[in-house]
Amino acid sequence: MSGRTELPSGLVTFVFTDIEGSTRLARMLGDDYGSVLGDHRCVMRAALSDFGGVELFTEGDSFFIAFQDATAAVAACVEAQRQLSAHEWPSAEVAPRVRMGMHTGPARPVGGEYASAEVHRAARVSAAAHGGQILCSGATMLAVLTSGAPVPFALTVPQAAEPQRARTGADVDLLDLGPHRLRGFDDDERLFQILAPGLDREFPPPRTPGAATHNLPVPLTAFTGRRAELAELTALVDRNRMVTVVGPGGSGKTRVALAAAGQLLEAYPQGVWTVDAGNATDALVPALAAALGVRTEPGRPILESLLEYCADRRMLLVLETADVAPAVCATLVRRLLARCPRLDVLVTSRVPLNVAGEVVWSLPPLSPADLFALLSERTAEARGGRPDPIEDHTDLSQVAARLEGSPLAAELAAIRLRSLSAEQLAARLDDPLAALDPVNAEAEDRHGSLTANLDWSYRTLSTPAAGLLRRLAVFAGTVDLGTVEWCGVEALGALSELADKSLIELVPGPRYRLSGQVRAYASRHLTAAGDERAARDRHVAWAMHTLDAVSVDTDGQPRTTSLTELASYVPEWETALHWAANKGSVRSGLRLALALDPWWREHGHAAAGRDLLYRLYQRLDGVDVEPAVLGSAHLVHAGLADDRTERTCFLDRAERIARAEDNHALLVRALAGHRSTLIEAGHYEQAEQLCRDVIAEAERGGVSGAALPAVIALAELLWRRDELTGAAELLGAARQAEASCPEHRGKRTVDWLLGMVALRRGDLVAAHDHLVVALRSRLRHGFSGAAADAVAAIAVRCSLGGDQTTAAVLFGGAEAARGARRTEMFGRFWSAQQLALRTSLGDAAFDVAYADGVGLGFDRIVAMALAVEHPDLEDGAVRFAQTLRG
Numbered sequence: 001m002s003g004r005t006e007l008p009s010g011l012v013t014f015v016f017t018d019i020e021g022s023t024r025l026a027r028m029l030g031d032d033y034g035s036v037l038g039d040h041r042c043v044m045r046a047a048l049s050d051f052g053g054v055e056l057f058t059e060g061d062s063f064f065i066a067f068q069d070a071t072a073a074v075a076a077c078v079e080a081q082r083q084l085s086a087h088e089w090p091s092a093e094v095a096p097r098v099r100m101g102m103h104t105g106p107a108r109p110v111g112g113e114y115a116s117a118e119v120h121r122a123a124r125v126s127a128a129a130h131g132g133q134i135l136c137s138g139a140t141m142l143a144v145l146t147s148g149a150p151v152p153f154a155l156t157v158p159q160a161a162e163p164q165r166a167r168t169g170a171d172v173d174l175l176d177l178g179p180h181r182l183r184g185f186d187d188d189e190r191l192f193q194i195l196a197p198g199l200d201r202e203f204p205p206p207r208t209p210g211a212a213t214h215n216l217p218v219p220l221t222a223f224t225g226r227r228a229e230l231a232e233l234t235a236l237v238d239r240n241r242m243v244t245v246v247g248p249g250g251s252g253k254t255r256v257a258l259a260a261a262g263q264l265l266e267a268y269p270q271g272v273w274t275v276d277a278g279n280a281t282d283a284l285v286p287a288l289a290a291a292l293g294v295r296t297e298p299g300r301p302i303l304e305s306l307l308e309y310c311a312d313r314r315m316l317l318v319l320e321t322a323d324v325a326p327a328v329c330a331t332l333v334r335r336l337l338a339r340c341p342r343l344d345v346l347v348t349s350r351v352p353l354n355v356a357g358e359v360v361w362s363l364p365p366l367s368p369a370d371l372f373a374l375l376s377e378r379t380a381e382a383r384g385g386r387p388d389p390i391e392d393h394t395d396l397s398q399v400a401a402r403l404e405g406s407p408l409a410a411e412l413a414a415i416r417l418r419s420l421s422a423e424q425l426a427a428r429l430d431d432p433l434a435a436l437d438p439v440n441a442e443a444e445d446r447h448g449s450l451t452a453n454l455d456w457s458y459r460t461l462s463t464p465a466a467g468l469l470r471r472l473a474v475f476a477g478t479v480d481l482g483t484v485e486w487c488g489v490e491a492l493g494a495l496s497e498l499a500d501k502s503l504i505e506l507v508p509g510p511r512y513r514l515s516g517q518v519r520a521y522a523s524r525h526l527t528a529a530g531d532e533r534a535a536r537d538r539h540v541a542w543a544m545h546t547l548d549a550v551s552v553d554t555d556g557q558p559r560t561t562s563l564t565e566l567a568s569y570v571p572e573w574e575t576a577l578h579w580a581a582n583k584g585s586v587r588s589g590l591r592l593a594l595a596l597d598p599w600w601r602e603h604g605h606a607a608a609g610r611d612l613l614y615r616l617y618q619r620l621d622g623v624d625v626e627p628a629v630l631g632s633a634h635l636v637h638a639g640l641a642d643d644r645t646e647r648t649c650f651l652d653r654a655e656r657i658a659r660a661e662d663n664h665a666l667l668v669r670a671l672a673g674h675r676s677t678l679i680e681a682g683h684y685e686q687a688e689q690l691c692r693d694v695i696a697e698a699e700r701g702g703v704s705g706a707a708l709p710a711v712i713a714l715a716e717l718l719w720r721r722d723e724l725t726g727a728a729e730l731l732g733a734a735r736q737a738e739a740s741c742p743e744h745r746g747k748r749t750v751d752w753l754l755g756m757v758a759l760r761r762g763d764l765v766a767a768h769d770h771l772v773v774a775l776r777s778r779l780r781h782g783f784s785g786a787a788a789d790a791v792a793a794i795a796v797r798c799s800l801g802g803d804q805t806t807a808a809v810l811f812g813g814a815e816a817a818r819g820a821r822r823t824e825m826f827g828r829f830w831s832a833q834q835l836a837l838r839t840s841l842g843d844a845a846f847d848v849a850y851a852d853g854v855g856l857g858f859d860r861i862v863a864m865a866l867a868v869e870h871p872d873l874e875d876g877a878v879r880f881a882q883t884l885r886g
Contacts, residue, residue: 007109008068014122018062019096020131040096047083051076070104070143077134082198097131104143115373117222124182128206138190172196180208213271223259225370233260240359244347247363248502249453250408253348254320261318270313277329278321310340322349330355350502365405372400378414395422402429404515412436433520454521457501468494473522474539476571478511536579540588543576558742563782581615586623589616590633597636606640613637631657631666644677664701672710688717705737715753728757746781748774759796764871767797788818794865796833804840805849812853813861
């Protein structure tokens with residue numbers, strides 16, 4: 001295929017190809033089929049490589065290619081057929097016969113793929129072709145005529161209504177095959193066969209629907225997306241007698257099943273027949289008999305007449321909404337499969353029917369690109385056919401991303417977008433039921449609202465399953481089996497029921513997930529049942545249990561604070577904290593706030609953290625809270641404060657508690673907190689004296705480890721004024737304190753600062769050793785901002801080692817990742833180093849390397865930093881080289 005990676009946009013020609021009779025060929029060849037298939041792919045790609053096509057999809061024996069130029073698409077297909085014919089296959093009997101079809105239409109790629117009806121029309125043109133034949137639509141023919149681009153042939157189009165051959169030049173002819181109805185489209189499409197020397201010319205009529213026997217409904221709207229799902233489902237039906245499509249309500253099960261049935265019409269000579277069990281609960285057999293035209297016979301049950309009629313016929317039964325009456329549907333299906341060996345069944349249901357031989361296929365959510373396309377189409381329809389402005393596409397993409405792949409939610413969102421902007425709707429989707437449900441939806445219309453759709457399933461739940469669903473609604477994310485069992489003694493059986501009815505999703509882990517829609521629905525029922533307080537208090541208790549588990553190691557020792565390990569718990573802890581701050585346990589809330597402090601600092605959630613702490617303070621009256629916990633909470637608050645007055649206020653509160661309780665460790669931490677205010681104000685001498693006083697106070701109180709923040713700040717201040725020996729001695733003595741402090745040892749700040757000292761001394765070996773240790777630890781424990789600082793320091797090490805280009809790249813990546821974390825303490829140092837690099841490399845080279853670093857992404861930048869060769873391995877490595885200035 002071409003080296004081009006940018007997907008064509010605008011007027012695009014889509015080409016589909018596949019091998020005719022590939023199943024037969026695979027059965028004939030057995031294990032040798034792989035070799036023939038591989039040769040086919042190589043020939044196709046070699047033939048198409050020079051014509052600018054972009055290969056979007058290759059699966060099995062099929063190709064999907066997009067061309068910006070219709071003439072190139074025609075020429076590419078002609079060349080591909082010629083090379084396939086000329087290839088030396090093992091024998092003539094196994095030479096693959098490839099059918100090709102193309103169509104041209106407006107399309108725009110979204111998310112690396114196309115979600116356009118033009119793609120489906122091209123696929124239908126290909127499906128109409130025979131092996132060795134190339135078909136194109138009238139749109140492709142006209143695109144070639146009007147392109148104005150140089151082509152290897154000229155085109156003239158006949159005007160006669162009857163199919164006839166039209167001469168188009170010395171190399172290529174077009175044969176007008178007349179209008180044909182393509183599957184899934186209501187309009188006729190004029191098809192043309194492309195003829196050229198070396199290609200077969202005689203073929204049967206195109207494989208388009210004739211008078212196929214079926215009662216499939218005519219879709220009111222175009223079928224969007226689901227190309228891979230359709231292929232998978234049709235293949236399943238082709239291989240199995242019974243397939244059940246399961247999924248939550250509104251996921252599009254019936255639409256996909258009917259689309260698959262439409263593609264399978266030719267495989268069932270006696271027809272494809274659909275019946276909706278939801279509309280025929282008490283008369284399912286008569287409804288199916290009526291659809292098939294089976295009449296009631298005197299003195300004979302209608303079921304017997306139906307079974308006799310179907311006994312020898314090759315038919316497909318599509319049974320919709322079987323979950324309305326699963327027992328009735330299961331009984332009918334068993335009888336049909338047992339008595340009618342040539343009949344297949346395709347079922348749509350929220351629950352499996354548990355019939356022997358049933359293949360249960362879970363319909364996945366719509367892909368983001370497909371959902372965006374569906375939402376765009378439906379929104380345009382809701383707005384009178386007016387498409388969305390291009391500038392609204394970003395906001396519309398955000399709406400689509402928050403609909404969790406639900407077609408029903410997309411339909412409802414399109415209605416909302418009549419009166420709201422996409423930005424306004426996206427901001428309100430935290431509660432999808434409130435944001436999307438119509439006020440006047442009819443309760444019996446299960447697809448009229450999300451609530452009515454979920455009512456349909458909720459009414460069928462057992463009491464234990466309904467209770468478990470309500471209790472799971474308090475969890476913010478996925479849960480494991482142990483957590484489910486925490487919710488009640490009958491949880492295991494209830495969980496299976498919820499999974500069978502598509503109200504809970506099994507995700508890798510294994511873990512269990514409620515969609516946002518189901519969670520919002522279950523939360524409403526939890527409140528209505530009067531169980532919310534009990535369920536949320538139990539969730540807080542679970543959160544405290546997990547907090548204890550991740551805080552203490554198996555040997556009973558405090559575990560290193562690792563944001564990587566905390567990540568999966570943070571949403572649950574924050575949810576529990578919100579409840580504690582408003583109605584739950586204040587004591588638990590304060591402990592959760594202490595645990596979340598490093599996460600808030602790293603991820604910029606300081607304002608949210610302060611707000612939750614304020615709410616907890618307001619509920620302190622009459623609550624027995626340990627003074628040390630409250631004092632520590634005040635220290636957290638001070639650390640999150642961006643206002644110096646607020647910071648000082650809470651440091652003073654913590655200090656008062658410490659002195660009242662004679663808590664030396666808390667006192668030292670409170671006193672040390674004032675260092676940040678002094679440093680921000682530029683009062684470096686006062687900050688240095690404060691740090692020394694705090695260290696002395698810690699030694700007097702026997703809590704030297706509590707002074708570690710002051711020790712680190714003092715070392716930074718000494719480094720700043722080039723007192724490198726004093727800084728190194730101070731840091732060397734702080735190693736043990738850092739190693740014994742869970743909240744500090746993961747950052748390896750001592751190693752980071754020793755590396756900075758070594759850089760100032762020009763000792764590249766020591767600098768490299770310390771900085772790599774700090775970077776690995778920070779990365780492993782999730783401190784990405786601190787890791788970016790380490791990368792920047794390694795950039796300086798590269799610059800001093802003579803590798804200026806790598807240094808500039810690393811600086812670009814570090815700056816992009818660190819963002820606002822750049823501090824005044826080291827800011828001037830980074831700036832001076834970058835200025836020296838710019839002077840050495842020149843503006844143009846520095847800017848290119850720096851931009852490369854910005855674009856690489858932080859993971860690749862870290863990998864590059866860790867791959868920097870150790871100075872001991874470099875030629876001419878010098879320890880304690882000339883001291884760096886600046």
